Amino acid sequence: MMKEENCLFCKIIDGTIPSSKVYEGEDVFAFRDINPQAPVHILIVPKEHIPSAQAVDASNSAYVAKCFEAASKIASAEGLSNGYRIINNCGEDGGQSVMHLHFHLLGGVKLTEKIL
Numbered sequence: 001m002m003k004e005e006n007c008l009f010c011k012i013i014d015g016t017i018p019s020s021k022v023y024e025g026e027d028v029f030a031f032r033d034i035n036p037q038a039p040v041h042i043l044i045v046p047k048e049h050i051p052s053a054q055a056v057d058a059s060n061s062a063y064v065a066k067c068f069e070a071a072s073k074i075a076s077a078e079g080l081s082n083g084y085r086i087i088n089n090c091g092e093d094g095g096q097s098v099m100h101l102h103f104h105l106l107g108g109v110k111l112t113e114k115i116l
């Protein structure tokens, strides 16, 4: 698995930086966001260092599918039977602050219908 030396989420995946892990598979790792925006706020990340959604291509898109497979399992385990939201922030204008592809899984409350 490709790691990046100075990447916060690569360090969380390898355990150098502690996290509240909720799921780990061969290709995917998931942990609770340190600054939760909803009762359930989990970050789902590929173990492969992919900088952002803009770096997804035919060589690595299987990791995206694996993240969504994990999201479904995690949502069930977290009891989100009434729904949830998955968000990806991409690049500066998208509000991405950690340059390792991640999906926010948010739920446990009725979320606003607004996208922005």
Ligand code: 5GP
Binding pocket: 008, 019, 020, 031, 032, 033, 034, 035, 036, 043, 088, 089, 095, 096, 097, 098, 099
């Ligand atoms: P972004 O803004 O890049 O879409 O999301 C980055 C997320 O990572 C933010 O929601 C932020 O709260 C979370 N985060 C930043 N540093 C840490 C950390 O050290 N541990 C955990 N668990 N979450 C973090």
Ligand code: ZN
Binding pocket: 003, 004, 007, 008, 009, 010, 011, 048, 049, 050, 099, 100
């Ligand atoms: Zn990384």
